[in-house]
Amino acid sequence: MVGSPRALVLGAGISGLLAAYRLRQQLGDAATIVVADPEPGSGGKLRTGEVGQSGGPVELGAEAFVRRRPEVTSLAAELGIAEQLVHPSGLRPAIWAGHELHPMPxxxxxxxxxxxxxxxxxxxxxxxxxxxxxxxxxxxxxxxxxxxxxxxxxxxxxxxxxxxxxxxxxxxxxxxxxxxxxxxxxxxxxxxxxxxxxxxxxxxxxxxLRPGPAGPVFATFRDGYRILIDALERAARAERTQDFLDRPLRADGRGWDAGVLGHADIVVIATPAHAAGRLLAQAAPEASHELARIQHASAALVTLDLPLDAGIPQHSGVLVATGEELAAKAFTFTSRKWTHQAHRNLVRVSLGRFGDDPGTSILDQPDARIIDIARADLSTVTGVAEEPLATRVQRWRDGLPQYEPGHAERVTTIEQAVAPMPGLALAGAYLHGVGVPACIATADAAVAQALSGVAG
Ligand SMILES: Cc1cc2nc3c(=O)[nH]c(=O)nc-3n(C[C@H](O)[C@H](O)[C@H](O)COP(=O)(O)OP(=O)(O)OC[C@H]3O[C@@H](n4cnc5c(N)ncnc54)[C@H](O)[C@@H]3O)c2cc1C
Missing domain, CATH: 1.10.3110.10 (protoporphyrinogen ix oxidase, domain 3)
Incomplete structure (x- = not known):
């Protein structure tokens, strides 16, 4: 590496942005750090949006994180946004099984x-x-x-x-x-x-069973995950491009040739597994092959903004048992679960399961049909059939990697294949846990590994 290093982060989800931020901390102001992601917005599956006129941000992807792991809480403190952290109301979820609601065991x-x-x-x-x-x-x-x-x-x-x-x-x-x-x-x-x-x-x-930290199991950001994403982008001071590397990375003798994205001394691949597999096809064919074999579940999330008097039960949500006659796999009673959302009546319905027949997948239905299905299932479970004031459908195609039997071994194979490559490392939800804290941990580890492999 001669002069100021140039680092490339592929993927602008939480894993990529955390990697960019850590690279900035480690490499200093002189380094060029480029974050490339074909999507116009940053955050990946952390996406905060609006639903109707009822005011305030709503999560369209991940909605919370577990407090048992320290990563998000520490990061929020580090970035000066800890006052944004809020906790659930304490209501418990119920389980829908055998056509009735049961208390969560x-x-x-x-x-x-x-x-x-x-x-x-x-x-x-x-x-x-x-x-x-x-x-x-x-x-x-x-x-x-x-x-x-x-x-x-x-x-x-x-x-x-x-x-x-x-x-x-x-x-x-x-x-x-x-x-x-x-x-x-x-x-x-x-x-x-x-x-x-x-x-x-x-x-x-x-x-x-280990006791977790005192207090609630989950937390989130009052104004949504976009607070975290914006804070990370500010702190990373990286160039952001939508240019897209559509061919594998190549070693160029002094680092990596990333095609339209130019030469890089350091590359952190923070894309979903299949994209990472394509990027590694030349540099690490064995890792590429294993990455391609990771399967994913798709999901559709329907947010319903209901009238305030629609009588949603006093639960944080409902989890659906396997084999019930519902398309929904879970309901989050957002305005019951989170006190900062209690001024309205939001319900989020999660549909789609791993292994759904792609030919009849709920994700391929038009929005109006998905909303009808979500409302019918909500009515079955709660009796609430009121017309929503506003609705929003968010599809997450291949959104969740499946940790199938043998996954841990597969990840070891992938990481061992990439480890000897100087300046190259992987981060993301398919490695050591799908949750946001686990993604942050993989990005921390990826930056440490990538930097340890480059001289000077
Ligand atoms: C519906 C849903 C709900 C969830 N709820 C929770 C929750 O409540 N709590 C929790 O902890 N976790 C939750 N998760 C999991 C968590 O949100 C994700 O695992 C995590 O956000 C993944 O982050 P990431 O940065 O690794 O990947 P992603 O967020 O997938 O980001 C990867 C980025 O790479 C980009 N990309 C793709 N191909 C390329 C390429 N060739 N070059 C450059 N960029 C590329 C993509 O556009 C994307 O922006 C949820 C996930 C889903 C789908």
Whole structure:
């Protein structure tokens, strides 16, 4: 690297913008930092918008983050926007199962019961007896192995536990049921407890349960994630371009040849997995191949701005059990969940699941049809059928990477293939967790890795 370095960040989601900001901190004012993303706006799946005239920002993508991980809270403090952080009202979600609403079970680890009392009322007596008997069943688990979380739990506790307790929670994170989700990547604490020799899933779940920080589980930004995105862009002082690298990166002897984006000493690829795979086709074909194999779930989010007197139940939302006759997988009662939204009556309906037939996918329906489906499902679950004052549909095609069995191993292969390449690193939601805090952590690690590989 001769003179002032030139760094390129591909992707302007939270992972890319955090990488750009850290690069600016590490490389100083003299460095040129370019953030390239074909989209006109920055933030990727963090998108704050408006719905109707009822006032104030609404999240059209991610709506919150978990406080158990420190990354977002620390970043907000670092960027001087910590006073924007707000917490939920404390109302709990309900579960829609067997055509009725049930209280969300307490005494579970990610929906996995710690004992039969946790799921009383939600599952039948035969299933409760299976939960009670699970600690006594012989368990065949080899340290380091992986399995489908849904299949493993169905074998041990019965399918009802999966459909009614675990799937509804996991669908909120991964956009699909647990049949396609790997134990190791989705519940690493459980896998670790099993590796350490836990004799049953109940025992593993009990030892995986760790107390989080005091206070609410979730937080968000009062004026939306755009506050974080704007603050990061200001702090990164990067050039932003919509120019698009539509061919693989090539090593050019002194760094990277990024085609229309020019030469770069450092490249952080912070795109979704498939785009990253195309970019690496020449430099790291093995990583490219594995990236292409990561599957994704698509989702449509419908925000309904309802009249204030539409009687939304006193829950933060409703999670839908697998196998119910609804297109919706979850409802967020935004104005019940967040006190800063209580001046209006917003409801967000999430539709689409991993594995939906692309031919009949809800995402391909026109907006009016998607809104009708969302309203019909809301009416089934709550009885609320009032005409909304305003609506908004947001599609997230391939929005959520699936952490299938073997995912952790695949990620190791990808990272090991890229690690020896000086100045090159990957960040994003497909690596070590889909949540915003996990994305931030991958971007931090990517910058450290990219800088460690370049001299001077
Ligand atoms: C509907 C939904 C709800 C969610 N809710 C939550 C939540 O409440 N809490 C939470 O913690 N997480 C949530 N998530 C997950 C979280 O929002 C995402 O995992 C995270 O925002 C991903 O950030 P990223 O920067 O890695 O990727 P992205 O946000 O996908 O950004 C990648 C960027 O790369 C760009 N790009 C694509 N191809 C190229 C290319 N060739 N060159 C340059 N740029 C390219 C894209 O345009 C995009 O802007 C949700 C996700 C979805 C889809």
């Amino acid at each position: 307490a005494g579970t680890f990610m929906g996995i019961p710690l004992g039969p009392e946790a799921l009383e009322g939600l599952v039948d007596d035969t299933t409760l007896a299976r939960i009670a008997a699970e600690p006594g069943l012989p368990l065949d688990w080899k340290p380091g192995q992986d399995a489908s979380l849904g299949q493993l739990l169905a074998e041990r506790f019965g399918p009802r536990v999966v459909q009614r307790s675990v799937d509804p929670l996991m669908a909120g994170v991964y956009g699909g049921g647990t049949e396609h989700i790997g134990v190791r990547a989705a519940t690493p604490e459980l896998a670790a407890a099993l590796d350490r020799g836990a004799t049953s899933i109940t025992a593993a779940a009990r030892s995986a």
